[in-house]
Amino acid sequence: xxxxxxxxxxxxxxxxxxxxxxxxxxxxxxxxxxxxxxxxxxxxxxxxxxxxxxxxxxxxxxxxxxxxxxxxxxxxxxxxxxxxxxxxxxxxxxxxxxxxxxxxxxxxxxxxxxxxxxxxxxxxxxxxxxxxxxxxxxxxxxxxxxxxxxxxxxxxxxxxxxxxxxxxxxxxxxxxxxxxxxxxxxxxxxxxxxxxxxxxxxxxxxxxxxxxxxxxxxxxxxxxxxxxxxxxxxxxxxxxxxxxxxxxxxxxxxxxxxxxxxxxxxxxxxxxxxxxxxxxxxxxxxxxxxxxxxxxxxxxxxxxxxxxxxxxxxxxxxxxxxxx
Amino acid sequence: xxxxxxxxxxxxxxxxxxxxxxxxxxxxxxxxxxxxxxxxxxxxxxxxxxxxxxxxxxxxxxxxxxxxxxxxxxxxxxxxxxxxxxxxxxxxxxxxxxxxxxxxxxxxxxxxxxxxxxxxxxxxxxxxxxxxxxxxxxxxxxxxxxxxxxxxxxxxxxxxxxxxxxxx
Ligand SMILES: Cc1cc2nc3c(=O)[nH]c(=O)nc-3n(C[C@H](O)[C@H](O)[C@H](O)COP(=O)(O)OP(=O)(O)OC[C@H]3O[C@@H](n4cnc5c(N)ncnc54)[C@H](O)[C@@H]3O)c2cc1C
Ligand code: FES
Ligand code: FES
Numbered sequence: 001x002x003x004x005x006x007x008x009x010x011x012x013x014x015x016x017x018x019x020x021x022x023x024x025x026x027x028x029x030x031x032x033x034x035x036x037x038x039x040x041x042x043x044x045x046x047x048x049x050x051x052x053x054x055x056x057x058x059x060x061x062x063x064x065x066x067x068x069x070x071x072x073x074x075x076x077x078x079x080x081x082x083x084x085x086x087x088x089x090x091x092x093x094x095x096x097x098x099x100x101x102x103x104x105x106x107x108x109x110x111x112x113x114x115x116x117x118x119x120x121x122x123x124x125x126x127x128x129x130x131x132x133x134x135x136x137x138x139x140x141x142x143x144x145x146x147x148x149x150x151x152x153x154x155x156x157x158x159x160x161x162x163x164x165x166x167x168x169x170x171x172x173x174x175x176x177x178x179x180x181x182x183x184x185x186x187x188x189x190x191x192x193x194x195x196x197x198x199x200x201x202x203x204x205x206x207x208x209x210x211x212x213x214x215x216x217x218x219x220x221x222x223x224x225x226x227x228x229x230x231x232x233x234x235x236x237x238x239x240x241x242x243x244x245x246x247x248x249x250x251x252x253x254x255x256x257x258x259x260x261x262x263x264x265x266x267x268x269x270x271x272x273x274x275x276x277x278x279x280x281x282x283x284x285x286x287x288x289x290x291x292x293x294x295x296x297x298x299x300x301x302x303x304x305x306x307x308x309x310x311x312x313x314x315x316x317x318x319x320x321x322x323x324x
Numbered sequence: 325x326x327x328x329x330x331x332x333x334x335x336x337x338x339x340x341x342x343x344x345x346x347x348x349x350x351x352x353x354x355x356x357x358x359x360x361x362x363x364x365x366x367x368x369x370x371x372x373x374x375x376x377x378x379x380x381x382x383x384x385x386x387x388x389x390x391x392x393x394x395x396x397x398x399x400x401x402x403x404x405x406x407x408x409x410x411x412x413x414x415x416x417x418x419x420x421x422x423x424x425x426x427x428x429x430x431x432x433x434x435x436x437x438x439x440x441x442x443x444x445x446x447x448x449x450x451x452x453x454x455x456x457x458x459x460x461x462x463x464x465x466x467x468x469x470x471x472x473x474x475x476x477x478x479x480x481x482x483x484x485x486x487x488x489x490x491x492x
Contacts, residue, residue, distance in 0.1 A: 003335035003354050006332060006333055006399075009330045050402060100445070101379075101467040105398070234466065
């Protein structure tokens, strides 16, 4: 690793003053240090957020929804019985993410802001488009782990298991910069890298992600998370499926279908959601929605299996909502 | 008193103090030094192994404030003021830790390279769960790769260690 300066501010305001193009945030470090060890990120300075203890933990206020601090370790959400009663899909997703050690170290904010695992991006030897080069090596290379939907110049796949589960609950994120704060939909924290935007996140270099919010109304939804992996553990998603809906009298409302591992961003299958609105979640309807979710898929030479697996996971996840 | 405005330290070496296996330690290291390299090279504690150096094997597992973490993905400077435990600290007064004894009794290793990490993950589990099931132990060592495939005996040793510690 290239040597760097290091600071550990005690307040968000201080952190935003220290951050900049050459001064990068580090929370648990499980992704940031990996990028630095392989020479993909070479910041002059690191700003540790571990001293921002106010951002560690979650609160539920009746009528105000759920607020999760960005520095909350993933393990804390995974193992809290109280949290599981409010948003069980999150522990479901986290139990299949990374390993116990990484979930102890890794934080909510860091998970949402982790970079793609594309092996060309992660390898210093490949000056790929996303890193400022001229081409996406995965287009013609080994692309078994890459995107089948929504890709422009870069076919990287979004790695987070947590982001799709939270987007299925209409989560928003609070961002604080040196000159004030803004709240955006979690879905808008992501952008498919395109044109001059060679990054998969829209957060600015001087901003701190302080919290995730879930609106009260969304908490009435039930949800399911399913994930296909190369192994039973310690594996990024081949495809992950987060579905949520309010089900009353057997009819589904406010349906959300969000896919991980299939597009450069957490992918909302909006046309498939529309198919289900107000309908019973019977097998034929769920099957039609699952087909719809992948109707626009453009598989590469090595990843056609993502479409087959993804369709079946969407069908199963939707059916489980009917049975719940 | 107003809190001291923080600024950057490094990139050169500075003093970092933390507790290692119950004893205070101060090391003179640059901010980019990992906890794993600090333990192995500065403190001579080579029990935690450096295998992948990227969070994909678990051989470097140690406890920080009682929780199992990968020391290869932890900066030593981030451990300032905290408590670090390594496999060297498990045995007390010449007595093996119950998990260590159970590993011997259950033949829970072949080459032994993953063993220090497995021991630390199970030691951390036993502190929060005095009577773990096979499933609990399996989950606890999910982040510790064993290339020899000794898992059945590792899990049996973990369950037995808890029983023995419970009786003691
Ligand atoms: C071997 C391995 C397997 C994994 N498997 C999975 C998996 O199956 N599923 C999954 O979802 N994830 C997986 N991960 C990813 C892991 O969950 C993330 O690395 C972790 O959650 C990141 O959190 P962190 O706190 O360590 O982030 P860091 O590494 O500290 O930071 C990550 C990024 O976010 C930025 N950042 C962090 N917090 C903030 C903040 N509050 N404000 C502004 N910027 C911030 C940092 O600048 C950096 O760019 C895996 C990782 C590894 C190494
Ligand atoms: S050396 Fe740390 S996980 Fe492999
Ligand atoms: S005993 Fe050889 S790697 Fe586990």
